[in-house]
Amino acid sequence: MKSRFAPSPTGYLHIGGARTALFAWAYAKQQQGHFVLRIEDTDRARSTQTSVDAILDGMNWLGLDYDEGPFYQTERFARYGEVIQQLLATDKAYYCACSKERLDTLRADLMAKGEKAMYDGCCRDKNLSSGVVRFKNPIAGVVTFADAVKGKISIANQEIDDLIIARTDGTPTYNLTVVVDDHDMAITHVIRGDDHINNTPRQINLYTALNWTLPEFAHLPMILGSDGARLSKRHGAVSVMAYRDAGFLPEALLNYLVRLGWSHGDQEIFSLEEIVSLFDLKDINKAPASFNEEKLLWLNQEYIKNATPEYLIQQLDWHLNHQKITTEQGADLASVVALLQQRSKTLVEMVAGLKMFYQDFDTFDKKLADKQFKDTKPLAVLLEKLSVLDTWQADEIKGCIKQVCNDLEIGFGKVGQPFRLALSGNGNAGNIDAVAELIGKPTTLKRLEKAIQY
Template identity: 85%
Template sequence: MKSRFAPSPTGYLHIGGARTALFAWAFAKKQQGKFVLRIEDTDTERSTQASVNAILDGMNWLGLDYDEGPFYQTQHFERYKAVIQQLLEEDKAYYCECSKERLSDLRETLMKKGEKAMYDGCCRDKKLSSGAHRVVRFKNPIGGTVVFADAVKGKISIANKELDDLIIARNDGTPTYNLTVVVDDHDMAISHVIRGDDHINNTPRQINLYQALGWDLPEFAHLPMILGSDGARLSKRHGAVSVMAYRDAGFLPEALLNYLVRLGWSHGDQEIFSLQEIVTLFDLKDINKAPASFNEEKLLWLNQDYIKNATPEHLIQHLKWHLHHQKVDTDNGADLSLVVKLLQERSKTLVEMVEGLKMFYQDFKEFDKKLANKHFKDQAPLESLLAKLTQLDTWQADEIKSAIKQVCDELDIGFGKVGQPFRLALSGNGNAGSIDLVAALIGKEITLQRLEKSIDFFKDKQG
C-alpha cells in the first residue's frame, strides 16, 4: 500500500493541503505502507524554490515524515514526453492547431446557448503532425460512462460525452497536470490517491488515461473541502491559512494536527488524539462526506490544552524559535523549565508564553500607565513590602507570601491592595500570575529593584 501527498509549489503549505497530507500519511502508517512526497512543479512560471522550501518546512514542522521523496516532476519530463509519444503513435492522442481566439469564440458561443463550454474535437481527425503553437490532446472516449467507487463519496458515474479532449501537452511541449499525475502515480506504484474533492472532476479524465495506457487504477478518496466560519471556502480572508503562520502564532504542531484530523474525520465523540492514536484509529470509511468548518476558537482551545499538558522540556524545544525570533536570552536568570511550568496553565499560545516569560529575563522600560495610575496610588504598601522582603534571609515563595500577608495585617488592608501593586511592579504590565512564585523565580535582587522603581514612579507622580 502506498499513498502520496503531491502539492504544487506555487505558494505556502496551506491548511487544506496539510490536512490532505495528514490523512494520506495516517492511512499509510495505519496500513504499514509507504507515504510519498511529490512536488508537482511543472508549472514553471508559478513554481518557486521559496514555495518548495515552505512545503518542506511545513511537513518537517508537523512531523509528517515521508518514506520516499521528495520527488520533483520537472525531473521526469523525458518520461512524460515518451508517454505522450506513445499515445500519439497508438492514435489515442492528436495534435491540435486551434488558436486561442477560436477556442474563446467557441466557449462564448456554447455559453450563450446555455451549453457546457468544452472543446468540439475540431482537430480530432485531421491527422496533424507536430508544429509550432500546436498542443497535444487526448482522445477521450466518445461513448460510455466512467464509473468508479470513491472511498469517501461512494459510487460516481460520469458520461464520457461530458468530457472533452483534454490537452496533455502545451504548445511548448510541456506536459499538463492530468497527464503527469497519472504517469507519476503509476510509476511510483501509488495504490491510494487521497486528495481534496476539488480534484474529483479530474478523476474520470485520469481514469480514461489509465485505461488508454493499459495501467491498473489506484483507489481514489476525495476529501471534503474546508469552509470558513461564514460557509465560504477557506481562504486568506478567514485569517492565517499557512501552516507556518500557525507556527509563528504560537501553536504546537500536535495541536494543529489534532485539529486538522477532526476536520472531516471522527471517532465517536473523542476530541483529543495523540499522533499514535490517529494512526491506530484512522480509516477512510470514517471520513465525512460533508464539508468541514474551520473554527479558530476550537483550535485555540486545543492548543491551550496541549500546552497545559506538555512537559516543560517539550515546550522549550518549540519555544526556542520564538525566543530567538523575539531576541529573548534565557541563558541568564531563572531556570527556564520552572518558568515554563509556571506559565503553562495561563498560556493559550507559545507567543503568549514568551510575553509572559520576558519579565524573568528582561527589564521593562516603563509601567503600563493606566494600571500604574490605578494601583500606585499609595506608596505605603509598597514601601512596607520592600522593607519586609529586604529582611528575608531565605528567598522562597512561602516566605514571600508570608511577607505580603504581614503587610496586609499591619496596614489592615485586603490582599489586593498589596498584591496588585506588587504584580504590576514585578511585570510592568500586571500579567504576573502567582506573585510569590514569580518573585521567587525572578530573584531577590531584581524584585527589590522593581519595587524601588515602582515607589519612584509614585514619588515622581506626586512630585
C-alpha cells in the same frame, strides 16, 4: 499500500494542503504502507524554488515525514514524453492545432447557449502532426468509480472533452503527469482534495487507455473560511508557517486539522499515535468544513498545558530568537515555563509573559499603576519585610505578604495586586510568590522601589 501528497510549488504550504497531506500520511502509517512526497512543478511559469522550500519547511515543522521523495515532475519529462508518444502511436491521442482564439470563442458560445464549455473535437480526426496533444476521450459510456469517502460517483463521457496532455512546447500537463506518476510510483491510494473529483473520470480513462490498474480514490471535502467560501488568503492566515509564527504547537494544529472532516466518536484530543492507529478513510465526512480559529486556540492551550517544560522550551526556541530574548541569565527557564504554561494560549503569549523574568521594563501600565500605586504603604511595608528575608522562597515570600496584610489590616489583594504590577509592569503574572521567587531578590526589591517612587 502507498499514498502520496502532491502539491504544486506555487506558494507556501497552506492549511488545506496540510490537511490533505496529514490524511494521506495518517492513512499510510495506519496501513503500515508508504507515504510519498511529489512536487508537481510542470507549470514552469508558476513554480518556484522558494515555494518548494516553503512546502518542505511546512511538512518538516508539522512532522509529516515521507518514506519516498521528494520527487520532482520536472525531472521526469522524458518518461512523460514516452507515454505521450505511446498514446499517439496507439491512436489514443492526437495533435490539435486550434488557436487559443478559436477555443475562447468556442467556450463563450457554448456558455452562452447554456451548455458546458468543452472542446468540440475539431482536430480529432484531422491527423495533424504538430500542435498540442489531446487525449481521445471515449465518446459514449459512463465512468463510474467508488470513492472511498464520497461513495459512488458517475460521470458520462459526453461531459468530458479531449483534454490536452502536452502543450505546444511539448511539456506535459497535470492530468497526464499524475496518472503516469501515480502508476510508476505504484500509488495504491490517491487521497486528495475534492476539487479533483471532476478530473478523476478523465484520469480513469487515461489509465484504461494505457492498460494500467486503477488506484483507490479518496476525495476530501474542502476547507471553507468562516464565510462559507473556500479558504483563501482573504480569510487571514492560511500558511502553515504563519501558525507556527503565531505560537501554535504543531501537534495542536495537526489535531485540529484531523478533526476537520474526520472523527472518531466524540473524541476531541488525539495524540499523533492515536491519529495513526485510529485513522480510517470511512470516518471522513463528505461535507466541507469551515475553519474555526477559536477551537484551534483551545486545543493549542490544551497542548501547552499538558506538555513538559522541556518540550515547550524546545518549541520556544524559535520565538525567543525571533524576539531576541536571551534566557541564559536570570531565572531558570524550565521553572518559568512551568509557571506560565497554565496561562498561555499560545507560545507567543508565553514569550510575552516570560519577558519580565529576563528583561526590565521601562514603564508601568499607566491605567493600572494610577490605581494600584495610589497608596504605596503596603508596598513599602512589604519591601521592608522582603529585604530582610534570608531564604528567598515562595512560601517565605507569601508569609511576608500575609504579614503585611495583618499589620495593616487589609486583604491579600490589596498587597498582592500592586506587588504583581510592580514585578510585571502590566499586571499579568501568575502566583505572585512563585513569580517573585523566580525573579530573584535583587530584582524584586529593585522593582518594588521603582513602584513606590511612581
